[in-house]
Amino acid sequence: MKFSRRNFMKAASGALAYASAPSILATAGIAQEKPIVIGNILDQTGGLNIYSLQQIKTTAMAVDEINAAGGVVGRPLELVFYDSQSNNQLNAQYMTEALVRDEAVVVHGGVTSSAREVMRPIVSKFGGLYFYNSMYEGGVCDPRHVCPAMVPSQQLKPLVPHVVQNMGKRAYVLGADYLYPHTMGEWIKRYTEEAGGEVIQTEFFPLDVSNFASAITRIQAEKPDVVWSVLVGNAHNAFYRQYEATVGKDTIPLASCMFGIGREQTYLSADESAGIVNATSFHDGLETEAARVFLKNFRAYTGDESYVGDYGELGYRGVKLWALAAEKAGDPSADAVIEALPGTSFDAPGGKVTIDGQTNHAVMDIHLIRANREQGWDHLGTTEQLEPVDTQAVCSLGS
Amino acid sequence: MYDAIIFLYQILFSISLFILISTGLAVIFGMMKVINLAQGEFIMLGAYFALLGEVIGLPFILSVVLAMVGVGLFGVLVERLLIRFLYGRLTDTLLATWGLSLLMIGAVTTFLGPQVAGVSVETGRIAVGEVYSISVYNLYIILVAFAALASCWALWRYTTFGMIARAVMANPGMTSALGVDCHRYYMLTFGIGSAISGLAGAMLAPIVGTQPTMGGLYVAQAFVSVITGGELPFLGTLLAGGLFGTTNGVLSYAYSQVIGEIGVFLIAIVLLRFLPHGMTSQKGRS
Incomplete structure (x- = not known):
């Protein structure tokens, strides 16, 4: 990893402070001002780091861009990064450190729902502000929690009807055995039925299962038109290999709301990934000016030529949304920014994102994608400005 | 008919993975x-050797050989540097x-990063009737598993090396007194065991991928099979693998x-309650 324009400062207890280079601050005329500290807690190491590595870089890039453009309310941003090592206990420890010791006005990060739920009470206790830049099962209703990523209704509303119409009506769903895939399974069932199809079977697997032979045989016996994967994590990747070797997507096609989120298509073979359909709020094949500029800047900033993907973009949009709200409030403190957040809108690389005041989730564009043979995605279409309706149904902040 | 074939294949594949x-x-x-x-980590290392083979452009079969040789040599090194000081000191x-x-x-x-990597082997699939198909690669796994077990058994049963090795394990003092360099046999036996683990890792890599922590998925199953198998290691592994594979496959x-996994561990617990020395225990015979 190369942060060419950045100074590294090793702080105590595993936290790394990134301050933009003095020349950038001087050019922007904010070198003399007191920095605003923002925290970022992500898994640089451990079993979940496939979801975090690009987001760590894009968060730093967003901070640098904001500083180069004059900072927030005339003050520079200082980013403090904490490696939570895929360990929830560290999420709790670092959230406390960020809010109490480092006096961060906002903390970004967390990948899993369990990491988020460990950190959220701490944010409430110390009156902070927290951006959870990750897709999840939806439903969190907390004024100090902001999620600019997809919730199930947003991802599945365009995806499921496409699958029912183009791949077939009878669906077989496989998922990991914990809350998120169970919730997704229920949404897939509901939308499939609304689109005139049916889910004939749903099956869940512990996260350490890597032999899918019997499940694949059952799939063959049931003869569905399409198989859905809500499989999660490293061991479950074996499914895509074994499925292609035994059944093949040319026989029964695959749809997934998880495949590609951990950049799976970059380490499976072309045969194993090509043809899998998904929906996402950003992908590298997006042919918009904003996406091209974002990718070009990312390459220049990090020297990294590999796939960025939506988890990378989510960190960037999170920081930019926060900065816009802080600028609008004229005050970076947590409570002032929370007041200013509703309606704050940012033209993100993946499309326009607006914070929905009712839920602190986001209205955004969702792109339908299909894995190609070049470790990337073909763009099948965009559904614009989808509301987080599932969370809106259970949440009403500020009323 | 085809259902029966698929059912048998499932069980056979499940047994092969255990073996x-x-x-x-x-x-x-x-x-x-x-x-x-x-x-488990020896198996993981075998998978990474298979990946190395693919990266440097070897055909898969040579990658498997590379994994056996590589992990076998690593095993010899481990035996020389670590294990040989600890014989007889169980804890x-x-x-x-x-x-x-x-x-x-x-x-x-x-050194290689925490990410998952894949090894691709294109072997195709065979249709079984209208509905089912079988991955040809899984048939290779069945073949290799039984071949590995049979070769080990034959090596220890029919060769001079095997005979002396068994003598060394049974009574090192006596064998040493007869002029055999016991350390050499310990080293070679450990190396061969490691090489077979490397083979397992290389064969598994195309279906499960490679990842530093993958060993944890296999170590429990391996110990359960070998311990339940009992005092005759190869016959025991065959019997235990057969029993657990069938249980797992059917359930x-x-x-x-x-x-399926609950079934395997339940049966292992019950078996070890009534046959504490395993399925091939010789205790209690006259």
Whole structure:
């Protein structure tokens, strides 16, 4: 990893402070001002780091861009990064450190729902502000929690009807055995039925299962038109290999709301990934000016030529949304920014994102994608400005 | 008819997986009584050698050979530097090999990264009737698993090396007095056990991918098979693999993967309650 324009400062207890280079601050005329500290807690190491590595870089890039453009309310941003090592206990420890010791006005990060739920009470206790830049099962209703990523209704509303119409009506769903895939399974069932199809079977697997032979045989016996994967994590990747070797997507096609989120298509073979359909709020094949500029800047900033993907973009949009709200409030403190957040809108690389005041989730564009043979995605279409309706149904902040 | 074929194939494949991951341990634990908690990491190393083979452009079959040789040599090194000081010290071996497993996971993570990587082998599939198909690669796994177990058994049963090795394991003092260099036989036996684990890892890589922590998925199954197998390591592994594979295959096919795994451990517990020395125990015979 190369942060060419950045100074590294090793702080105590595993936290790394990134301050933009003095020349950038001087050019922007904010070198003399007191920095605003923002925290970022992500898994640089451990079993979940496939979801975090690009987001760590894009968060730093967003901070640098904001500083180069004059900072927030005339003050520079200082980013403090904490490696939570895929360990929830560290999420709790670092959230406390960020809010109490480092006096961060906002903390970004967390990948899993369990990491988020460990950190959220701490944010409430110390009156902070927290951006959870990750897709999840939806439903969190907390004024100090902001999620600019997809919730199930947003991802599945365009995806499921496409699958029912183009791949077939009878669906077989496989998922990991914990809350998120169970919730997704229920949404897939509901939308499939609304689109005139049916889910004939749903099956869940512990996260350490890597032999899918019997499940694949059952799939063959049931003869569905399409198989859905809500499989999660490293061991479950074996499914895509074994499925292609035994059944093949040319026989029964695959749809997934998880495949590609951990950049799976970059380490499976072309045969194993090509043809899998998904929906996402950003992908590298997006042919918009904003996406091209974002990718070009990312390459220049990090020297990294590999796939960025939506988890990378989510960190960037999170920081930019926060900065816009802080600028609008004229005050970076947590409570002032929370007041200013509703309606704050940012033209993100993946499309326009607006914070929905009712839920602190986001209205955004969702792109339908299909894995190609070049470790990337073909763009099948965009559904614009989808509301987080599932969370809106259970949440009403500020009323 | 086709249902029956698929059913048999499921069971056979399930048995093969048990045999494949247990045979290396059958040599190291069953023959030598060394509790190698790094067994799973030896399998992981084999998978990474297969990946290395693919990266440098070897055909898959040579990658498998590379994995056997590589992990076999690594095993010899481990025996010379670590295990040979600990013969007869059960708990110390336990701790040392556990430390070795952590070290191996850490080293692979540090130098090769924590991400999953894949090894691709295109072998195609065979249709069974209208509905089913079977991955040809899985048939290779069945073949290799039984071949590995049979070769080990033949090596120890029919060759001079095997005879002397058995004598060394049974009574090192007496064998040493007859002029045999016991250390050499310990070293070679450990190396062969390691090579078979490397083979298992290389064969598994195309279906599960490679990852530093993958060993944890196999170490429990391997120990359960070998311990339940009992005092005759190869026959024991065959019997235990057959029993557990059938249980797992039938239950997974009929219900789910979870029920299949629960079934395996339930049967192991009941068996060890009534046959504490395993299925091939010679205790109690006159």
